[in-house]
Amino acid sequence: MEKYEVIVIGAGVAGSVLAGLLAGKGAAVLLVEKDEYAGKTTACGGLLDKPYFDRYVRDPAVMEQHITRNVFIMPWGTVGFDCDQVTVKRRVFDRYLSQKAARSGARLVTSTRALGYRVKSSGRVEVDLLDRRTRERYTVEAKIVAFADGPHTLGRHNPRFRQDHNRPFWAYAYAYEVEGIPFDSQEMRIYLDPQLAPWGYGWIFPNRYDSNIGVGTIQAEIDRGVRVKEKLYYFIETFELTAPLLKERRILDKKGGFIPMKLIRHFSDDSQVILGDAAGMVSPLFGAGIDYAIDAAEVCAPVILESLAKNDFSRQQLQQYDQGLEERLLKDLRKQEMVSRLIIHSLKIHQRFPIKLLAVIAFGSQYTRWDKMKILAHPLLGSPSVKANNPNVVLAHK
Numbered sequence: 001m002e003k004y005e006v007i008v009i010g011a012g013v014a015g016s017v018l019a020g021l022l023a024g025k026g027a028a029v030l031l032v033e034k035d036e037y038a039g040k041t042t043a044c045g046g047l048l049d050k051p052y053f054d055r056y057v058r059d060p061a062v063m064e065q066h067i068t069r070n071v072f073i074m075p076w077g078t079v080g081f082d083c084d085q086v087t088v089k090r091r092v093f094d095r096y097l098s099q100k101a102a103r104s105g106a107r108l109v110t111s112t113r114a115l116g117y118r119v120k121s122s123g124r125v126e127v128d129l130l131d132r133r134t135r136e137r138y139t140v141e142a143k144i145v146a147f148a149d150g151p152h153t154l155g156r157h158n159p160r161f162r163q164d165h166n167r168p169f170w171a172y173a174y175a176y177e178v179e180g181i182p183f184d185s186q187e188m189r190i191y192l193d194p195q196l197a198p199w200g201y202g203w204i205f206p207n208r209y210d211s212n213i214g215v216g217t218i219q220a221e222i223d224r225g226v227r228v229k230e231k232l233y234y235f236i237e238t239f240e241l242t243a244p245l246l247k248e249r250r251i252l253d254k255k256g257g258f259i260p261m262k263l264i265r266h267f268s269d270d271s272q273v274i275l276g277d278a279a280g281m282v283s284p285l286f287g288a289g290i291d292y293a294i295d296a297a298e299v300c301a302p303v304i305l306e307s308l309a310k311n312d313f314s315r316q317q318l319q320q321y322d323q324g325l326e327e328r329l330l331k332d333l334r335k336q337e338m339v340s341r342l343i344i345h346s347l348k349i350h351q352r353f354p355i356k357l358l359a360v361i362a363f364g365s366q367y368t369r370w371d372k373m374k375i376l377a378h379p380l381l382g383s384p385s386v387k388a389n390n391p392n393v394v395l396a397h398k
């Protein structure tokens with residue numbers, strides 16, 4: 001049986017960054033990816049903060065577009081902010097990160113699915129693998145397993161990492177690539193409108209030569225009968241603000257996927273850690289998870305290295321990872337979770353309320369108190385306008 005110090009399951013962003021950081025410090029790491037190459041089947045808008053991108057990517061060809069302006073378009077008007085972000089294609093970005101991990105010394109096996117795992121009484125972990133090319137099954141052993149295998153993680157079989165009760169808070173989104181860029185290539189647009197989804201949004205993110213477009217909403221809406229794919233076609237063909245931009249464009253790629261927008265309770269156990277989407281580390285307000293996946297890998301790597309140095313893989317030792325996460329991202333995500341619960345409950349008041357609440361909470365500083373009232377009561381009191389003399393803000397369009 002092949003033996004490693006750490007087996008990382010899933011060569012997405014979380015797994016590849018973790019494997020690279022560990023292998024770079026000399027740990028014996030196996031990085032397992034079910035697809036032919038990392039990112040091949042990942043559905044994503046591909047938008048992340050540039051400082052995160054810059055920390056791991058040297059090759060400028062991996063960046064699709066430098067995004068310097070976020071524009072949020074709502075039924076009563078538009079708000080824009082300066083930003084420093086990039087777009088990537090996950091099939092390029094994840095592949096780059098997984099190969100970088102391999103260059104740092106991790107053993108990367110692709111087309112190999114992890115089927116199951118056991119923590120032995122010795123504390124060692126055995127992971128059963130399937131080589132999808134040869135159909136051969138084999139087992140590998142390690143001191144620690146890291147679950148970075150996305151929403152449908154194998155880690156869910158551990159009661160400490162349970163996520164079934166989180167499912168109502170997940171979202172589903174489609175991300176398509178369409179030819180060309182319909183506006184300024186350094187701008188990304190998010191459309192918040194109850195016609196798309198009472199709680200959810202549509203987006204257009206420019207790539208180098210094409211655009212990533214999509215629509216997503218929460219499971220509660222899907223349970224209520226909202227069909228996300230139909231909403232995406234509405235976004236492309238009918239919605240008055242986007243149809244003129246998208247209607248005639250050829251669709252180049254189609255993908256869809258779950259977004260686990262609720263944290264699980266624990267992130268470590270004896271000989272096990274869990275990170276990224278597998279642990280629900282996604283913004284419950286905007287569904288973004290790439291930055292959090294990187295944060296988690298950066299918090300996790302030194303804890304694992306210390307465990308290896310001390311030869312201690314107990315839950316008590318690995319719990320330092322949970323503690324490190326608290327400051328780095330959990331506080332922020334829990335605050336967002338509270339706001340998101342409030343927003344979901346506001347659906348009971350009126351279909352238009354979630355977007356109004358989000359606008360007041362997320363962009364409130366751009367509006368006077370009276371204009372916030374106008375948003376909440378819209379369209380009764382007319383349209384709000386953003387504060388004058390704010391160079392960061394574009395004016396309302398309606």
Ligand SMILES: Cc1cc2nc3c(=O)[nH]c(=O)nc-3n(C[C@H](O)[C@H](O)[C@H](O)COP(=O)(O)OP(=O)(O)OC[C@H]3O[C@@H](n4cnc5c(N)ncnc54)[C@H](O)[C@@H]3O)c2cc1C
Pocket residue numbers: 009010011012013014015032033034035038039042043044045046047048112113114115148149150151152154173174175214216255256257258259275276277278281282287288289290291293
């Ligand atoms: C449509 C859509 C759009 C999104 N847009 C954005 C965005 O613009 N910006 C943003 O920040 N976030 C976005 N997200 C969320 C983001 O994609 C995730 O938060 C991010 O991918 C999490 O990274 P990860 O490494 O934890 O998991 P993943 O990216 O899911 O990686 C998991 C990896 O594990 C592999 N794997 C799974 N099971 C196994 C197994 N049993 N054995 C071996 N390998 C396995 C998978 O093939 C995959 O490569 C979007 C999500 C969706 C669905």
